[in-house]
Amino acid sequence: MPVQTSIALYLIHRLKQAGITPVVAGNRSAVTLLVVADPKREYLGEALDLDRAIDQIIEHKRDFDLCFVFIHNDSGVSYAATMGAISKARLYAVVYGEHYDQIVASIEFPCQTIAAKAVHNPMPLKKMLDEVAPWAA
Amino acid sequence: MGCVEELPYEVLLRASSFKECREYIKGHFRESINVTPGFKIFDTHIIGVPPISVGLDGDFVIFPYTKPCHGTFLLRVENRAEAERLRTRK
Numbered sequence: 001m002p003v004q005t006s007i008a009l010y011l012i013h014r015l016k017q018a019g020i021t022p023v024v025a026g027n028r029s030a031v032t033l034l035v036v037a038d039p040k041r042e043y044l045g046e047a048l049d050l051d052r053a054i055d056q057i058i059e060h061k062r063d064f065d066l067c068f069v070f071i072h073n074d075s076g077v078s079y080a081a082t083m084g085a086i087s088k089a090r091l092y093a094v095v096y097g098e099h100y101d102q103i104v105a106s107i108e109f110p111c112q113t114i115a116a117k118a119v120h121n122p123m124p125l126k127k128m129l130d131e132v133a134p135w136a137a
Numbered sequence: 138m139g140c141v142e143e144l145p146y147e148v149l150l151r152a153s154s155f156k157e158c159r160e161y162i163k164g165h166f167r168e169s170i171n172v173t174p175g176f177k178i179f180d181t182h183i184i185g186v187p188p189i190s191v192g193l194d195g196d197f198v199i200f201p202y203t204k205p206c207h208g209t210f211l212l213r214v215e216n217r218a219e220a221e222r223l224r225t226r227k
Contacts, residue, residue, distance in 0.1 A: 027205045050205065051182075058175040058182050074154040078203045081186040082174035106156075109186065 001072045003096055003122040005033045010126060011068060011094075012043045018135035021045065023064065025053035050079075057086050064089045066134065072097035077106055084109050092134055096125050141181045141202055141212070149199065150211035158201040158211045159190045166192035166199060170223060179219060185209070196220050 012022045024034060025048045038044045056062040067089035069080035080093050095103050095115035104115050114132050116124035150161055162169050171188035172178075183189055184203040192199030196217040203209045 029206070054175070054182055054184070073206075073208065075184075075203050075205050075208050078155050078174075078185045078209060079205065082184045085174040085187060 001097055002120045003118045003125055004030070004070055004072070005037050006122040007094065007096070007118075007125050007129070008034060008070065009038060009043050010122070011129065012045075014129075014135045015066075016043070016045075020066070020135060023048065023053075025050045054082065054086070057083075063087055066090050066092070068092045068094050068134070071095045071103055072100075073103070074106070077103060080107070080111060081109050084111060090134075090137070092132075094125070094129070141179060144179060144212075144214050144216075146212040146214045148210055149213055150209075152208040153211065155186045155189075155201060155203070155209050158185075158209050159188075161211055162190040162192040162199060166194050168193040168224075170226065178223070179214065179216070191223060193220055193223060198223060 015022045023046045024031065024044065027050050031047045034044050064087060067083050067087055069076060069083055071077055071080060071093055084091050091111040093107055093111045093113045095113060096118040098119055100115050100117050104113055107113060114128050116128045118125040150158060169190050169192045172183060172191055173187050174185055174189065175182050178200050183200065185201055189201060196215050197213050198216060198220050199211065199213045201209045202212050
């Protein structure tokens with residue numbers, strides 16, 4: 001999904017500006033998209049394999065204060081629900097894509113939703129993110 | 138989660154939703170248990186929206202396996218020890 005890397009780098013930037021240290025967890029492709037887009041690691045800091053990160057949280061080896069789950073399909077909802085169940089982090093569901101409204105409707109667990117119909121143009125989702133301003137919460 | 142991919146599994150549902158997997162288990166298997174996200178089956182932490190249904194059919198364990206870009210797959214694996222372990226936690 002084209003907007004994903006752009007919004008992730010923007011969110012990392014805003015969090016770092018607010019003094020929050022972001023850690024990215026994703027599958028190999030998602031992490032590689034960020035590494036290639038930010039070769040000098042100006043924005044991207046620690047990056048983990050998603051399954052390894054989940055293992056560490058479940059085994060109480062690690063946890064976070066905030067968690068942003070990027071969602072553009074049903075799998076993303078499953079991962080967000082899992083984070084809600086295993087982590088003490090304040091949970092944000094960042095939902096985008098052509099059918100973002102159907103995805104939002106399927107979220108029935110506690111979290112704050114940041115959602116917009118964004119596929120190629122990141123601006124609608126950036127606008128929603130700026131309105132919620134989770135880095136200031 | 139590499140270990141699941143090394144199991145001799147049969148795919149019952151491919152690239153489906155978590156709801157479809159839950160409904161399939163309820164509709165096709167008389168015996169099932171509900172687990173929470175992160176519960177370990179075959180050394181793998183299960184991803185999903187609670188309650189996550191896991192079916193039991195003799196020595197077979199039927200469970201959802203989620204991949205970030207491909208949706209949820211409903212897998213059936215024959216393993217007596219794991220089936221018995223899951224039964225004892227009912």
